[in-house]
Structure formats: structure tokens, C-alpha cells
Amino acid sequence: MLGYTEEELIGQPASILFAEEEEVYRVFQFFREPEKAGVIRPQDTIRNRELTYRTKDGRLFPMLFNASVLADEAGNVTGVVAGARDIIDLKLAEVEIRKEKTFSENIIATIPDPLLVLDKDLTIKKENLSFYKVFGTEHERVIGARITDILGDEDGRLSARLIRLLGTEDNIEHFELHYPSEKRGERIFSITARNIIFAEEELLVIRDITERKRTEEALKQSEEETWRLAQETAIIAEIGRIISSTLNIEEVYERFAEEVRKLIPFDRISIALYYPKEGKFTTAYVSRLKVEGRQKGDDYPFAGSTIEEMMSTRSTVFVQTESMEELQNRFPGLLPTFQAGIRSMLSVPLIARGEVIGGLHFRSKRPKAYTEKDVEVAKSIANQIVGAIANALLFSEHKQDKEALMKAYLELKQTQSQLIQAEKAEVIGRLASGVAHEVKNPLAIIVQGIDYLSANVPLDKANVSLILEYMNNAVMRADNITKGLLSFSRAGEIKKMPQNLNSIIESSLLFVKNLLDKYYIKVIKDFGKDILPLNLDKSRMEQVFLNLFLNAIDAMPGGGQIKVSTYNEEIVEKKVSHRAGETAVIAEIEDTGTGIPADIIDKIFDPFFTTKRDKGGTGLGLPIVRNIVEMHDGEIKIENIIDRSGVRVTVWFKS
Amino acid sequence: MKIILRRNKKKRILIIDDEESFTQLVKLNLEASGKYEVMTENKGSLGLVATKQFKPDLILLDLIMPDMGGGELSGQLESDEETKNIPIVFLTAIMTKEEAEARGGIISGHQVIAKPITTEQLIDFIERNIG
Numbered sequence: 069m070l071g072y073t074e075e076e077l078i079g080q081p082a083s084i085l086f087a088e089e090e091e092v093y094r095v096f097q098f099f100r101e102p103e104k105a106g107v108i109r110p111q112d113t114i115r116n117r118e119l120t121y122r123t124k125d126g127r128l129f130p131m132l133f134n135a136s137v138l139a140d141e142a143g144n145v146t147g148v149v150a151g152a153r154d155i156i157d158l159k160l161a162e163v164e165i166r167k168e169k170t171f172s173e174n175i176i177a178t179i180p181d182p183l184l185v186l187d188k189d190l191t192i193k194k195e196n197l198s199f200y201k202v203f204g205t206e207h208e209r210v211i212g213a214r215i216t217d218i219l220g221d222e223d224g225r226l227s228a229r230l231i232r233l234l235g236t237e238d239n240i241e242h243f244e245l246h247y248p249s250e251k252r253g254e255r256i257f258s259i260t261a262r263n264i265i266f267a268e269e270e271l272l273v274i275r276d277i278t279e280r281k282r283t284e285e286a287l288k289q290s291e292e293e294t295w296r297l298a299q300e301t302a303i304i305a306e307i308g309r310i311i312s313s314t315l316n317i318e319e320v321y322e323r324f325a326e327e328v329r330k331l332i333p334f335d336r337i338s339i340a341l342y343y344p345k346e347g348k349f350t351t352a353y354v355s356r357l358k359v360e361g362r363q364k365g366d367d368y369p370f371a372g373s374t375i376e377e378m379m380s381t382r383s384t385v386f387v388q389t390e391s392m393e394e395l396q397n398r399f400p401g402l403l404p405t406f407q408a409g410i411r412s413m414l415s416v417p418l419i420a421r422g423e424v425i426g427g428l429h430f431r432s433k434r435p436k437a438y439t440e441k442d443v444e445v446a447k448s449i450a451n452q453i454v455g456a457i458a459n460a461l462l463f464s465e466h467k468q469d470k471e472a473l474m475k476a477y478l479e480l481k482q483t484q485s486q487l488i489q490a491e492k493a494e495v496i497g498r499l500a501s502g503v504a505h506e507v508k509n510p511l512a513i514i515v516q517g518i519d520y521l522s523a524n525v526p527l528d529k530a531n532v533s534l535i536l537e538y539m540n541n542a543v544m545r546a547d548n549i550t551k552g553l554l555s556f557s558r559a560g561e562i563k564k565m566p567q568n569l570n571s572i573i574e575s576s577l578l579f580v581k582n583l584l585d586k587y588y589i590k591v592i593k594d595f596g597k598d599i600l601p602l603n604l605d606k607s608r609m610e611q612v613f614l615n616l617f618l619n620a621i622d623a624m625p626g627g628g629q630i631k632v633s634t635y636n637e638e639i640v641e642k643k644v645s646h647r648a649g650e651t652a653v654i655a656e657i658e659d660t661g662t663g664i665p666a667d668i669i670d671k672i673f674d675p676f677f678t679t680k681r682d683k684g685g686t687g688l689g690l691p692i693v694r695n696i697v698e699m700h701d702g703e704i705k706i707e708n709i710i711d712r713s714g715v716r717v718t719v720w721f722k723s
Numbered sequence: 724m725k726i727i728l729r730r731n732k733k734k735r736i737l738i739i740d741d742e743e744s745f746t747q748l749v750k751l752n753l754e755a756s757g758k759y760e761v762m763t764e765n766k767g768s769l770g771l772v773a774t775k776q777f778k779p780d781l782i783l784l785d786l787i788m789p790d791m792g793g794g795e796l797s798g799q800l801e802s803d804e805e806t807k808n809i810p811i812v813f814l815t816a817i818m819t820k821e822e823a824e825a826r827g828g829i830i831s832g833h834q835v836i837a838k839p840i841t842t843e844q845l846i847d848f849i850e851r852n853i854g
Contacts, residue, residue, distance in 0.1 A: 516745060554819050
């Protein structure tokens with residue numbers, strides 16, 4: 069193998085077989101200088117020492133050298149037995165391995181991702197430069213540290229994963245890890261762990277995918293946003309369609325709420341509007357959760373409300389709190405809402421033509437239910453509906469104005485006719501006064517004449533007595549008319565004093581007690597005990613009620629019932645005598661008589677109109693009654709009762 | 724005889740009213756009762772003279788008269804020593820009986836009677852006022 073023959077080697081120093089004298093010397097020195105090696109031990113051998121051999125033709129190659137010392141019984145070294153094995157193949161393999169190793173180490177070194185080799189205790193055995201590039205100076209030295217100390221593992225999931233990997237055949241695993249970097253914020257790592265089974269090691273390749281993730285997230289968000297925007301646009305378009313499809317604002321609200329719910333979740337939605345004529349806010353629409361005092365038609369309390377805030381800031385009010393105290397300090401008006409279980413409140417002002425005309429309120433029981441995005445959406449929804457609301461308000465205002473105009477027109481007409489009536493009454497009054505005086509004097513003469521004739525004409529003469537009686541009756545009737553005329557003309561001369569209406573009615577009833585008994589008429593009194601005090605001319609007012617009772621009695625010759633009621637009432641619709649909102653004291657007299665024929669009901673207040681001329685009626689009773697009532701700034705109405713026969717007289721007094 | 728005459732002396736009533744026919748009829752009717760001697764005067768402005776002349780026990784005085792009203796005349800009568808104690812009763816057509824009663828039957832401190840009035844009522848009234 070070395071190229072030598074046996075003859076050529078025998079007697080040659082062993083060193084010719086080796087590449088270097090020095091090396092041979094070192095190998096054999098302990099044979100030569102056993103004292104240097106300490107106690108000679110016959111069993112001492114050289115095993116597998118790698119030495120470079122030199123062939124006869126000078127080539128060098130590695131051999132694995134083994135040698136044993138031969139010694140005699142006394143322990144003296146007598147010789148060496150040596151042998152060598154060709155390890156050139158082994159060496160070549162080793163070079164290959166080294167090359168591989170260098171290669172892989174180069175790869176490891178140049179790979180841009182951090183790479184770690186862990187032992188079975190998850191202690192870091194190797195790292196690469198990229199590790200430090202990624203983890204920076206936060207970890208100066210990682211060899212010997214546990215991976216969990218580096219990457220953190222509060223929930224133990226990382227170590228569990230890695231340990232499980234060690235014990236399985238599955239030798240590779242990918243997972244993501246969120247790493248709170250002190251300098252760079254939270255990073256997201258994709259970790260590939262490979263189990264190097266024979267070495268009981270794990271190779272970890274850590275890739276920082278934060279940017280990628282973020283990009284992905286942003287993309288996803290942008291996709292979602294796009295989808296949401298499309299959805300939003302579609303819904304807002306639908307709202308627009310709803311709004312333009314009908315003028316019925318109630319229907320608009322209903323369908324609007326339904327659509328809006330797809331965009332902004334709520335447990336309650338409401339719309340409060342400002343009604344400038346009444347000078348107040350009113351809840352115009354509510355859907356879902358009921359809140360006491362905040363239901364449809366309820367006046368919206370202005371102070372401490374979100375509306376108040378919106379009126380002054382013209383911007384959205386966004387309250388999400390679990391603290392009643394906090395709410396009470398900021399918006400005491402929202403307390404009932406909070407008490408109904410609402411925790412998130414989003415209110416958007418409804419602004420039309422630059423004016424805050426109301427508010428759109430979203431309410432959710434869920435804490436922190438609304439986000440800034442919801443605020444934006446709510447704003448655009450509010451913009452969408454505000455036009456419809458403004459139009460509807462204008463429409464209803466227009467309608468109201470039209471109705472008010474019509475009402476005013478009718479009132480004007482009525483007032484005009486009343487004025488004409490009053491003027492007529494005044495002229496009649498003045499005339500009446502003069503006529504009464506001018507008539508009474510001749511009547512006085514006739515009365516005296518009748519008296520004279522009664523005393524001086526023989527009464528036994530046919531018909532004289534009868535004729536005198538006729539004359540007397542006629543004079544009395546004429547006198548009654550003059551009395552009525554005078555009374556009518558003097559209704560203006562009244563002396564008002566604080567009076568109790570109930571006792572005036574009582575005393576008027578006393579005047580007619582005999583007639584009531586005579587005609588079997590029952591009187592039911594329903595007097596309000598709390599009626600407001602009135603300023604009345606007692607005797608004039610007694611005259612009024614006396615007249616009314618006499619009329620009722622006349623209408624019930626076969627008996628019947630008179631019901632007299634008094635009560636306070638708030639005036640809802642403006643009257644001639646009262647404004648809306650004023651409290652009137654009302655006296656009401658209902659009989660069960662024959663009622664007033666439809667063809668004369670409009671004439672009952674006309675002076676001298678009477679259906680009872682044969683019974684001495686002058687046609688001045690009701691005109692006087694009305695005059696007196698009007699002189700007290702009151703109002704009287706006489707009507708047939710609708711569902712039965714009888715007349716109802718209603719008198720409104722100014723309190 | 725003179726004493727008897729004085730005892731039976733009729734009460735003297737002066738009626739001052741611009742309605743001549745009325746005054747004449749009242750005079751006839753009252754005098755027919757046998758209790759009164761009645762003088763009539765149809766001009767308010769002559770009322771004071773007539774009163775001084777006639778010296779009535781009672782004056783029936785119309786309120787509304789063209790030349791001088793009863794109100795003014797009553798003032799003259801009240802301020803005259805000779806006539807101030809003579810009771811005056813206003814007799815008027817400007818108010819009703821009820822209105823007169825509502826005022827307690829008194830105007831300016833004098834009784835008031837509303838026209839028309841029957842003789843019987845008038846006598847009753849006179850008797851109550853000068854009885």
C-alpha cells in the first residue's frame with residue numbers, strides 16, 4: 069500500500085513511513101521516554117491516532133494508526149506493535165461533511181429570518197445574525213437562554229407547542245406568535261419549528277410577518293370598508309327612496325328606522341323635533357324600547373337634554389357610560405333613558421336650512437356600542453332624513469296655517485256677524501230705552517183711563533167690563549215689553565263683585581221652585597266644588613239663569629228633568645270669549661224638553677223673536693240673557709242635544 | 724165746625740207731569756176716592772210756584788219733563804225753606820217697577836214709583852208715605 073517491499077522496510081526507521089518526523093516523534097515519544105510518560109503501563113496503547121503516511125513515491129494520505137507497547141515481565145519496553153488503516157474515504161467524507169456544514173452554516177448565516185436551534189429543554193443553542201437584526205439590542209446574547217424567555221410565553225402555549233413537537237413524529241409545525249417588542253410595538257411572527265429527531269433539537273425559523281399581516285389586515289379592512297360603504301350607500305339610497313315615496317311622515321319614520329337598523333344597531337331610536345310655534349321639543353317618533361316620559365307626543369325636556377347640547381354646539385352628542393353619576397352631571401335629562409337600561413347614547417342634530425330642528429337619537433343597552441364610524445354614518449343618515457322631516461313639517465305647518473287661516477276666516481265672519489249683532493243690539497238698546505219711556509207714559513194714561521172708566525161707566529152694561537179687562541191686559545202686555553226693552557238696553561250697566569256661581573244658580577232655582585213642583589220637573593245639580601271664583605253682577609246673573617230655567621220649564625209641560633252642572637275647563641280651541649289654554653268656568657243646563665225646531669234655532673237670540681207671544685212672550689228674554697253674559701265677557705251657546713230630545717245651554721265664564 | 728173741617732181735611736196732592744191727560748186722569752181718580760184734593764201742574768219750571776201756592780202734603784213728580792226735569796225741580800224744592808219738608812215721590816216712565824225696587828225704591832233720597840201704575844196702587848203708596 070505504501071509502495072515498499074518487505075525487504076525495503078526492514079531495518080528502516082519507522083519515520084520514513086510518516087509525513088513528518090515531528091509527528092512520528094510525538095507518537096512514539098512515550099515509547100522512547102517512558103519516564104516522561106510516568107509509570108509505564110503495558111496496556112497502554114495508541115488508538116485511532118490519525119497520522120499522515122508517506123508512500124514510497126512520496127504521496128501523502130491519512131491513516132488511522134494504532135499501536136500497543138510490548139513489555140517484558142519486569143515492565144521494560146521491548147517493542148511496539150503498530151498497525152494502520154487507510155482512512156482516505158473517511159477523510160473524503162469528512163471533507164464533504166465539512167463542506168456541507170459550511171454550506172449550511174452559510175445558509176444559516178445569510179438567511180434573512182432569525183433562526184434558532186433549541187435543545188430539548190428549549191434552550192437556545194445556536195442563533196444567526198438575523199436574529200439580532202430582528203430582535204435587535206433587546207437581546208444581547210441569547211445562547212443559553214430559554215426561548216420562552218426571549219419570545220415570552222405567558223399562557224404556556226409556545227412551550228407546549230415546542231415540547232409537543234419534540235415528542236411527535238410530526239416534525240414540522242407552523243404557527244403565529246405576537247411578540248411585544250419594546251421598541252417596535254407589537255410584532256407578529258410566523259414561526260416554523262422543525263424537529264431534528266436524531267439530535268433531540270429543534271430548528272426554529274422566525275419570520276417577522278407584521279408588515280405583511282398589517283397589509284393583509286388593511287386590505288381586508290379596506291375590502292370590508294368598501295363592502296360596508298356599498299351597503300351603506302345602498303341603504304342610504306333606499307332611505308332616499310322611502311323619503312321621496314310618500315309625504316306621510318309617520319310612514320317615512322317607520323320604514324326609515326327599519327333601514328337604519330341595518331347600518332347602526334339600536335335598542336331604541338327616536339326623533340325629537342322642535343315646534344317653534346309652541347316653543348318646545350316633542351318626541352315625534354319612537355321605535356322599540358319604551359322610556360317613560362319620552363314616548364311619542366311627549367314634550368321633550370329641554371334642560372339637561374342632548375338636544376340642549378346639540379342646539380348650542382350643533383354637533384353630535386356621544387355618551388357611553390356605565391356611571392349614572394357621570395350622566396347625571398352631564399345630561400340629567402337622560403336619566404330616564406339610563407334607568408331603562410340604555411348604556412350607549414348617540415344623538416345627531418337634525419339641521420335644516422342652518423337651524424337645528426331636532427335630534428335623531430340612537431340608544432343601545434350594550435356598553436360602548438357605538439364607534440366613531442357609527443357617528444359618521446348617523447350624520448349622513450340624519451342629513452338624509454332631515455330634508456324629509458323639514459318638508460313634512462312645512463307641509464303640516466302649511467296645512468295648519470291653511471286650517472288656521474280658514475278658522476280665522478270663520479272666526480272673523482262670526483265676529484263680524486257678532487259685531488253686526490252687537491251694533492244692532494246697541495241701536496236696539498238705545499231705541500228700546502227711548503221707546504220704553506215714550507210708551508210707558510201713554511200706558512200710564514191708559515191705565516188711569518181704565519181706572520176712571522171702571523169707576524164711572526155702568527159695568528152692568530153689556531161687554532163693558534170685559535172690554536175694560538181686555539184693555540187692561542193689553543196694557544200689561546205692552547208694559548211687559550217695555551220692561552224687557554229697558555232690561556235689554558241696560559245690560560251694560562252691571563256691577564261686578566266676586567260671586568260664587570253655584571249660589572247664584574241655587575237662588576235662581578228658588579225663584580222657579582213653585583213652577584218646578586207644579587210641572588213635576590226634577591232638578592239634578594252637579595256643582596263643581598272647586599270652580600273658580602267669578603266677578604259677576606249677582607242680580608243680572610240671577611236674571612240670566614231665571615230666564616234659562618223658565619225656558620226649560622216651558623219646554624217640559626208634561627214634566628221632565630233639568631240637569632245643572634258647573635265645572636272648570638281648560639279651553640282647547642280659541643273661542644270668542646276665551647283664548648286656548650285659559651281656564652273657563654262653565655255652567656251647563658240640560659233639559660229633557662221638546663228641543664228647538666231646526667228652522668228657528670238661528671233666530672233664538674234675535675230681539676222680539678218669540679214663539680210664545682200668546683203667553684205674553686216678548687222675544688227679549690234670550691237677547692237679554694246673551695247681553696248680560698257678554699257684558700260679563702262670557703259666551704253662551706244653546707243647542708239641541710244630539711242623541712236625545714232636549715236642549716243644552718252652555719255658558720262660559722271668564723275666571 | 725172749623726175744627727171738624729180741619730180734621731176731615733183732604734190730603735193735598737200736587738202732581739207735576741208734562742203729560743196733561745195723565746195728570747187730569749190721576750186727579751179725577753184720586754179725587755174720586757174722596758180722600759184727596761189734587762192740583763196738577765204740567766210745567767216743571769212752574770213746579771216751585773205751584774207748590775208754594777198749593778202747599779201740598781205730597782208731590783208726585785215726573786222725572787223727565789221738557790222744560791225742567793224732576794231732578795232739578797226736587798233740588799229747588801229741597802233748598803227752599805217753604806217747601807223743603809214736603810215729601811216728594813218721583814213718578815217715572817224711565818224705569819221699571821223692578822228697577823225701582825232694586826234701588827230700594829229711592830232716587831236721590833226720594834221714593835220712586837214706575838209708570839204705569841193703577842189708582843189702587845197709587846193710593847196705597849200715598850197712604851204709606853204720608854199716613
